[in-house]
Amino acid sequence: MAEPKVTIDLARGLGLTADEYDRIIRQLGREPSYTELGLFSALWSEHCAYKHSKVFLRRLPQSGPHVLQGPGENAGAVDIGEGWAVVFKVESHNHPSFIEPFQGAATGVGGILRDIFTMGARPIALLDSLRFGEPSDPRTRRLIEGVVSGISWYGNCFGCPTVGGEIAFAPEYAGNPLVNVMCVGLVRADRIFRARAEGPGNPVFYVGNKTGRDGIHGATMASATFDEHAEERRPTVQVGDPFTEKLLLEACLEAMATGAVLGIQDMGAAGLACCTSEMPARGGTGMDIELTAVPQREEGMTPYELLLSESQERMLLVGARGREEELRRVFAKWELDAVRIGEVTAGRELVVRHGRDEVARVPIEALAQAPVYDRPFAPPAWLAERHAFEPASVPPPEDHGEALVALMASPTIASKAWAYRQYDQQVGLNTLVLPGSDASVLRIKGTRRAIAVAIDGNGRHVFLDPRRGAAMAVCEAARNVSCAGGRPLGVTDCLNFGSPERPEILWQLAEAVEGIAQACRALDLPVVGGNVSLYNETVRPAESTTSADPSDARAILPTPIVGVVGLLEDAALLATQWFKADEHRVALLGPEDVSLGGSEYLWTRHGRVAGRPAPLDLEVERRVQVAVRSAIGAGLVASAHDCAEGGVAAALAESCVTGPAPLGCAAALDMGARSDHVLFGEGPSRVVVSVPPERAREFEALMAESAIPWRWIGTTGGARLRLRVGTQTVVDVGLDRIEHAWRNGFERHVA
Amino acid sequence: MRFGVVVFPGTWSDCDFHYVVSEVLHQPVKYVWHRDRNLADLDCVILPGGFSYGDYLRAGAVAGRSPVVEALPEFLTGGGLVLGSCNGFQILCEAGLLPGALMRNECLQYRCQSTHLLVENAETSFTRALRPGQVLTMPISHGEGKYHADPETLRMLRQRHQVVFRYATADGQVTRAANPNGSVENIAGIVNEDGTVLGLMPHPERAAESALGGTDGLQIFQSLLGSLVEDGTFLKR
Numbered sequence: 005m006a007e008p009k010v011t012i013d014l015a016r017g018l019g020l021t022a023d024e025y026d027r028i029i030r031q032l033g034r035e036p037s038y039t040e041l042g043l044f045s046a047l048w049s050e051h052c053a054y055k056h057s058k059v060f061l062r063r064l065p066q067s068g069p070h071v072l073q074g075p076g077e078n079a080g081a082v083d084i085g086e087g088w089a090v091v092f093k094v095e096s097h098n099h100p101s102f103i104e105p106f107q108g109a110a111t112g113v114g115g116i117l118r119d120i121f122t123m124g125a126r127p128i129a130l131l132d133s134l135r136f137g138e139p140s141d142p143r144t145r146r147l148i149e150g151v152v153s154g155i156s157w158y159g160n161c162f163g164c165p166t167v168g169g170e171i172a173f174a175p176e177y178a179g180n181p182l183v184n185v186m187c188v189g190l191v192r193a194d195r196i197f198r199a200r201a202e203g204p205g206n207p208v209f210y211v212g213n214k215t216g217r218d219g220i221h222g223a224t225m226a227s228a229t230f231d232e233h234a235e236e237r238r239p240t241v242q243v244g245d246p247f248t249e250k251l252l253l254e255a256c257l258e259a260m261a262t263g264a265v266l267g268i269q270d271m272g273a274a275g276l277a278c279c280t281s282e283m284p285a286r287g288g289t290g291m292d293i294e295l296t297a298v299p300q301r302e303e304g305m306t307p308y309e310l311l312l313s314e315s316q317e318r319m320l321l322v323g324a325r326g327r328e329e330e331l332r333r334v335f336a337k338w339e340l341d342a343v344r345i346g347e348v349t350a351g352r353e354l355v356v357r358h359g360r361d362e363v364a365r366v367p368i369e370a371l372a373q374a375p376v377y378d379r380p381f382a383p384p385a386w387l388a389e390r391h392a393f394e395p396a397s398v399p400p401p402e403d404h405g406e407a408l409v410a411l412m413a414s415p416t417i418a419s420k421a422w423a424y425r426q427y428d429q430q431v432g433l434n435t436l437v438l439p440g441s442d443a444s445v446l447r448i449k450g451t452r453r454a455i456a457v458a459i460d461g462n463g464r465h466v467f468l469d470p471r472r473g474a475a476m477a478v479c480e481a482a483r484n485v486s487c488a489g490g491r492p493l494g495v496t497d498c499l500n501f502g503s504p505e506r507p508e509i510l511w512q513l514a515e516a517v518e519g520i521a522q523a524c525r526a527l528d529l530p531v532v533g534g535n536v537s538l539y540n541e542t543v544r545p546a547e548s549t550t551s552a553d554p555s556d557a558r559a560i561l562p563t564p565i566v567g568v569v570g571l572l573e574d575a576a577l578l579a580t581q582w583f584k585a586d587e588h589r590v591a592l593l594g595p596e597d598v599s600l601g602g603s604e605y606l607w608t609r610h611g612r613v614a615g616r617p618a619p620l621d622l623e624v625e626r627r628v629q630v631a632v633r634s635a636i637g638a639g640l641v642a643s644a645h646d647c648a649e650g651g652v653a654a655a656l657a658e659s660c661v662t663g664p665a666p667l668g669c670a671a672a673l674d675m676g677a678r679s680d681h682v683l684f685g686e687g688p689s690r691v692v693v694s695v696p697p698e699r700a701r702e703f704e705a706l707m708a709e710s711a712i713p714w715r716w717i718g719t720t721g722g723a724r725l726r727l728r729v730g731t732q733t734v735v736d737v738g739l740d741r742i743e744h745a746w747r748n749g750f751e752r753h754v755a
Numbered sequence: 756m757r758f759g760v761v762v763f764p765g766t767w768s769d770c771d772f773h774y775v776v777s778e779v780l781h782q783p784v785k786y787v788w789h790r791d792r793n794l795a796d797l798d799c800v801i802l803p804g805g806f807s808y809g810d811y812l813r814a815g816a817v818a819g820r821s822p823v824v825e826a827l828p829e830f831l832t833g834g835g836l837v838l839g840s841c842n843g844f845q846i847l848c849e850a851g852l853l854p855g856a857l858m859r860n861e862c863l864q865y866r867c868q869s870t871h872l873l874v875e876n877a878e879t880s881f882t883r884a885l886r887p888g889q890v891l892t893m894p895i896s897h898g899e900g901k902y903h904a905d906p907e908t909l910r911m912l913r914q915r916h917q918v919v920f921r922y923a924t925a926d927g928q929v930t931r932a933a934n935p936n937g938s939v940e941n942i943a944g945i946v947n948e949d950g951t952v953l954g955l956m957p958h959p960e961r962a963a964e965s966a967l968g969g970t971d972g973l974q975i976f977q978s979l980l981g982s983l984v985e986d987g988t989f990l991k992r
Binding site for chain 2: 153157158160161162163245246247248250251277338341424425426427428429430431432433436447449576645
């Protein structure tokens, strides 16, 4: 087959700009070959090169005393003591999941699992953060069913438990759902592997699945906005095989244990092209590879296709010279291909041969150093109008109890058991706290330790105030971990935004990264890895009734998703979110400041996304989290639950009905504002705890020491939730009604 | 008591069974590779959960014809016991070592949840530490756990007391609502005619420590330990 002639139009068709094409010619000193052009188009895509986000990401704190590996490798790693480390990362698979929800989500799980086990870690937990349009829309229901069953299929078959996550709904995601998957792995701290090609003369092995024509240009697809032809791109979505992935896991860990593996990288986005340029780039070397040696499952694949295929369950591995046979033996045991396709060179060049033909010869630096853009950004003109919202302008509910019941049935707040009962949550025998509490907790066998993991994000808050909203996402994920008793050690983030070529979207990104950086610095939390997903837009207008600006209607809500891993030094001292027994005293920790701006209540009841989120004082946030952890660590609290969507009323209701048996509560809240604001207003740094009466004195002393705002608000017991604001009882509802609303609010749309 | 935990390509409960036997029960245990036929030094072989060979054909179909499974009849003749959980139960049915078959869950979805099991036969080597009518709590985690058998087989199972566990409510009522996967007659676990092979869909290894939510599963292992008499043979009834 004749290769297309390389022209600037061909380059444009592959997603490169005219300037980028000129830059390639300058760097090579000649026109690129067709294969070389393919290499550049993939490696210089937004997905691989972070062209538009790099300038901002530099602002994130990335180091700390626990950090064993920061950004730039397959995943980050933190030290958890006693010789152990956890490796973790979150990644998006948004674009493929919209085009083909089942395989898109499944291969998203597969990709992040490989990122973890290439580091030498055994994956012990998965968490998913999902965003969809309103579930009442049949089209959205199909997406939800496809995505959840894809995650279920891949994770379950592979054998890694899905221990947590979150699902939220808003019309802005209807044309562009978000599928962010986080994986956590466990490894001995001195046995972490890295994606480097070192030592000229060392053999380069291709291991795992055979290469086919699936997923060619997936990275480029993920770097463009959807149009009406999006579904025609189904062939760019990869097809997963969790069984082969499981074999690859066992074979890789076994091969690593022999000592014959020097470096290893997952063939993810941009496949072989990415590995053969990134691994030598990190190692300061070059690579020489022969494509005819690549195991192929289709006939007649061109060099271009072989380099850019995103067939799943493959790795590139640099072995120690002279130990090739040991490696082959391990992979043969697991019935996997392990083929030598080339070697590490000293030349700082990637040389690709196909039989007798040299099809590419490119300086490694040229491929690895994509252009970095520092484009203009500006706050959107429509933001002022959203901020002008006056909370008193919405009518108060006639019946606050009914309003609470309705809020608990909002799909975003309601139980997600329908999804997580489709996921294995326990394989590995580590899960001490299953999905359904603020954070999930996994023990570290052979020690007294455990880790707490949570993932969070709130697009509406970020939409209305990107800096504060993103900082709040970090705080909330960390607070969830603290509410389980864990001391947050590290962050991974996935930045889901629209097109960076629009100044207002780039402004959202810039502000959000600044917010994450500020919160991480205040909480002493390094960002050890993550992912940026841009171009989350469609030309199909979202069915939002709230869009003030028609051009904005196309983008998703700006959604940074934050994953946090924390450490419990004593696994026995963990906390869950539900009330445990009658007559426990209930306290609310944290500031009074709440806002209806951007709240779930304002959206579900009044159909508005407006106002501003409540102020965030990072020092108060830090102290509240320390106080909660100290109280849990001293065994003083029976439950701890973060106040998030739905405000303190929803948090109390959740503490009543989300445990094994419902348990009521009577509480009195200060009348700082109108009752609906007090009950349903949202604000950061707030935690509801319950304390056995005999520990109340000690708890009071600890809170006084912690120097945080806090007060007793009530007592557990009975089968109703009673809430007073000031002197008036405004909510008095049977738990059966709250529980029914909460259990069915989401499930009624999908079951 | 010497346990062997079989590892097929795609098995994932192997480490969990190994952990429970060695760290909770403090009994000798080793992994058995699916190509091994030599089971001579074992008292009990465990076929764990997972997706052997990806279960891309029928669940357990390929593993049911593997060398280690082909060696099981001889191992049983020699006085050994075999416990299959989850994928292990599917494999035992596919191999013809237990009657019936496991089909796709009635809800057509994977189910990972806690279930209650009514103990129906407490006179097997696997259930000696239990009493009939007792209710155990144990999780399930499968997509193909709907037990099916023809009416004649079901009649024989009843007549020979081969049904060991049925899905039930917390107070032991065998109801449709308590059946998580549509299994015929709520069957969750059965033994062969000799009482030397137990297959069950629930995961006893996930209910062996109180930190993980319960120890009811441990009683199956304790039954096994209690069945081993000093000369190395098992009490069968």
